[in-house]
Amino acid sequence: GQNIDQPTEMTATEGAIVQINCTYQTSGFNGLFWYQQHAGEAPTFLSYNVLDGLEEKGRFSSFLSRSKGYSYLLLKELQMKDSASYLCAGMDSNYQLIWGAGTKLIIKP
Amino acid sequence: SQTIHQWPATLVQPVGSPLSLECTVEGTSNPNLYWYRQAAGRGLQLLFYSVGIGQISSEVPQNLSASRPQDRQFILSSKKLLLSDSGFYLCAWSTGRETGELFFGEGSRLTVL
Numbered sequence: 459g460q461n462i463d464q465p466t467e468m469t470a471t472e473g474a475i476v477q478i479n480c481t482y483q484t485s486g487f488n489g490l491f492w493y494q495q496h497a498g499e500a501p502t503f504l505s506y507n508v509l510d511g512l513e514e515k516g517r518f519s520s521f522l523s524r525s526k527g528y529s530y531l532l533l534k535e536l537q538m539k540d541s542a543s544y545l546c547a548g549m550d551s552n553y554q555l556i557w558g559a560g561t562k563l564i565i566k567p
Numbered sequence: 568s569q570t571i572h573q574w575p576a577t578l579v580q581p582v583g584s585p586l587s588l589e590c591t592v593e594g595t596s597n598p599n600l601y602w603y604r605q606a607a608g609r610g611l612q613l614l615f616y617s618v619g620i621g622q623i624s625s626e627v628p629q630n631l632s633a634s635r636p637q638d639r640q641f642i643l644s645s646k647k648l649l650l651s652d653s654g655f656y657l658c659a660w661s662t663g664r665e666t667g668e669l670f671f672g673e674g675s676r677l678t679v680l
Contacts, residue, residue: 462610491667500657500671501611545611549667554626557610 460484462558464546469564470536478531478544478561486551490522490529493545495560501545504531533563541565569594573658573672580679586631586645588675590658593639598660600641601669602633605655617641618664653679 461483470476482490489508493501507513507522507529519532531544543560550556573590580586592598602614613626615633623633630649634642641658658672 466608488665489667498674498676500674501669502671503668506667547611547667553664553667554613555611555667555669557612559608559610 460548460550460556462546462548462556464544464558464561466559467562467564469566470533472536472538472565472567474536475532475534476536476563478533478546478563480529480531480546480558482527482529482546482548482556484548484550484556487524488549488551488553490520491547491549491555492520492529492531493547494542495545496542504544536565538565538567569660569670571658571660571670571672573656573675575675576673577676578678580648580677582650582679583647586643586648586652586677588643588656588658588677590641590643590672591639592641592660595639595660595662597638598662599664600635601659601661602641602643603657603659605657605674611657614643616664648677648679650679653677 464480491506492504494504495501505520507520512521517534522529543562545560546558547555570593600617603611605611617623617635620635631645656675659669661669
């Protein structure tokens with residue numbers, strides 16, 4: 459079956475760095491996506507990886523290892539506004555997104 | 568620029584009542600359109616997607632239905648709601664099926680009592 463696993467909740471301190479891990483099992487693979495979702499709001503796209511390696515976009519970076527079925531989202535210089543849920547999604551061979559349940563990130567001052 | 572809107576934002580409905588959620592997209596033509604449901608502690612569940620007017624694919628058999636009467640309009644309906652239909656419903660669009668970059672509407676929170 460297809461599955462996305464990510465931690466339910468994480469806590470970090472303002473100004474610090476946090477890494478949110480995601481492991482995936484999909485039928486075929488057409489990319490790994492990260493979305494941010496603030497409470498009560500819609501998800502917004504953060505990043506896309508289809509090749510192994512690190513993609514950097516400002517304070518956020520996303521890493522992919524296809525051989526390990528593993529990705530992480532790295533958030534640097536954490537700000538209070540980064541408190542949100544982070545959704546990992548893998549795209550299978552039929553271009554269907556398989557979504558994880560999301561990781562709720564709590565930022566403390 | 569492209570925008571997407573869905574409404575209503577919140578609704579409370581009794582079991583057995585009908586449902587209609589509407590979504591419209593502006594600023595783009597022939598978008599792929601999606602209806603998702605998000606339940607607490609679970610990943611987004613794709614309910615329906617559409618690649619064009621009148622073309623609807625159902626991913627999950629249930630008492631919900633979808634229609635696309637116009638290029639940029641997507642409607643989610645039910646004739647008789649169940650308790651299990653409660654959740655956060657999200658409409659989204661993309662430029663194509665192969666892209667995983669989705670643009671979501673504001674969401675509609677449905678509570679069935």
